[in-house]
Amino acid sequence: MPVSLVGQAGRTNRERGVQKLGQVSQWRAVDCGAVVKTDSGVRIAANVGNILGEGPLWHPEAQCLFWFDILRSKLYRMAGEGDVAVMDLPFMGSAAGWIDAGNLLLAGDDGFYVLDMESGSLHPHMVLEDDNPATRSNDGRVDPWGRFWIGTMGRKLEAAAGALYRLDGARLEVLKQDISIPNSIAFSPDRARAYFADSPSRNILALDLNPETGDILRQRVFASLDDSDSVPDGSVVDSEGYLWNAQWGRGAWCATRPTAASTGPLSFPLASPRARPSAGRI
Structure with a gap:
């Protein structure tokens, strides 16, 4: 789903954002080594040594x-x-969403930016907690209506320092406050549910949505990790409605049916898998 940026851009960052207006960055090739196959059948396709790899996004038009x-x-x-x-x-x-074949919307620590993928130019779209240097963005995803959901958190993992937002064109709406580590933002294929987790709570929430408007109707606990040594990290929903959640500390992906019956883990050769790619378009 593309990100919808219909409407005028919101307030831009007057101290930092303007300095980045039109700033150009260049792509450079990375030697990521040979594809590594593990005993579990999982392939490490890009061994680039990320410190905190997050926000995978598949761009269906750019095929990247x-x-x-x-x-x-x-x-x-x-x-x-x-x-x-x-x-x-x-x-x-x-986190990011794709706007069209040549542009991405990026969520950063102080706002949203439009990236021209070919020229590398960046243009501020709207601020995000730019007046609070103690926070940064974390997990995010585009919903079926083209709106960008993004969570913020404390840079030093401060409890309840962040919030959950929804960017709808030129309007930024606060959905939840007092969030510690926002994760697991995902959407069901029938447009009836959104998923979200504040990781330290060990619960993944299901937010029931109006399938026509996307308005939040109610919330409930969808899955709990209270009986494990891991916490929920990033998630994605497949075409059959299964929620796949990366469990930080367990080195596993777990698939859960919409009825919240887990199918069990798929183990990975790392302690903290993050998230599977989505194809969110703004």
Whole structure:
């Protein structure tokens, strides 16, 4: 689903955003080594040594996979096996949605930016907690109506420092406050549910939506990890409605039916898998 940026851009960052207006970054090739196959059958396609790899996004028109290394302020692009490039960002990016064949909307630590993928130019779209240097963006995804959901959190993992927002063109709406580590933002294929987790709570919430408007009707606990040593991280929903959740600390992906019956873990050779790619378009 593309991101919808209909309407005039919102208030831009007067101190930092204007300095980035029109700033150009360049892609450069990355040597990510050979594809590694593990005993579980999982392939490590890009061994780039991310410190905090987040926000995988598949762009169906560009046929590229994008993701971020948040703490290094880098955006990665994979155009094919072994064809990986990286771009340095002037902010800490964490999530993205595609606008059209040539442009991405990036969520950063102080706002939203439109990236021209060919020229590398960045243009501020709207601020996001730019008056609070203690927070940054984290998990985000585009909903079936083209609106961008994004969560914020404390840079030092401060409890209840963040919030959950929804960007609808030129309007930014607060959906939840007092969030510690926002994760697991995903949407069911029938447009009836959104999913969200504040990771330290160990619960994944289901937010029942109006299938026509996307308005939130109610919320409930969808899955709980209280009996495990892991916490819910990023999630994605497949075409059959199964929620796949990366469980931080367990080194596993777990698929859960819409009725909340888990199918069990798919183990990975790492302690903290983050998220599977989505194809959100703004």
